[in-house]
Amino acid sequence: MTNFHDLIVARRSIRNYTAEPIDPDSVKLILEAGLLAPTSKSARDWQFVAVDDKHTLELLAQCKPLGAKPIEDCRLAIAVLGNPELSDAWVEDCSIAAAFMQLQAADLGIGSCWIQVRNRFSADGNPAEEYVQQQLMIPDTLPVLCVLTFGYAAQERKPQNVDKLLWERVHIGQWKG
Template structure:
């Protein structure tokens, strides 16, 4: 697991290669096991593999959402804030599990934050995405996870450099 975490990096460039259905199924099965507060599971996932739709989603946040344009696949994570006060945490957890599952299968991913972000026209990214994907009004879009075969290489995380972020017994 440590190797998986050290190797996982945000990938913004993908090969022109479709993600196999069995790999997508594994990502989804793993994601659906994600913990959530009181097991409410306020999230819903939307798998997007239509190129035109991915290109529309890629315009939502300017440069930050561009990885969606060349990704063969994205998973949009939505949640219903009416179901629980920890919906943000629950949606974030499932987003990370999606990324870790993708990494474990030799795929790259990039989290594109949607909640509390705005388009270039100052429209809520969540509302913009909801209109494209017909997401019910009572849901909020937390993230869009671009997924595909990496077409770039990145250095490993330098965990030793971050040890100053760890404190014992007091700050």
């Protein structure tokens, strides 16, 4: 495993991907990372829909007019769904699972990007969530938080600059304005 600090400094959102497929063992490790994520009251209130079919990816990329293009290009997309009937912390639980999957991918040298679906709208003004549910046959009781895109990077991204971190957002002992 890469040194964890080096991994999170180097991790950047990757939106352009090479044609190289992601091997099944890596796909399994990425999904396993989601399934390993902690959840409130151990509800494990997420579900993941993995998609690599080109036509379906093209359709999913139309879930919203801006910011969804990486879905069209990626080698693998994972829609992250919650279950509000199982937990009122589904957004938090799904977010942590999504981040785990992105970090596992980064550790495998695979780029990824979070495409927000919750609270976003399609070009026709309908919720992007409903569009994704329809494309993937997801019941309307399972809201879609995001679609994660994965693939080997076809772009160079600079690592984060640790000298420019917003340390003023950190307060020690008590909040100080």
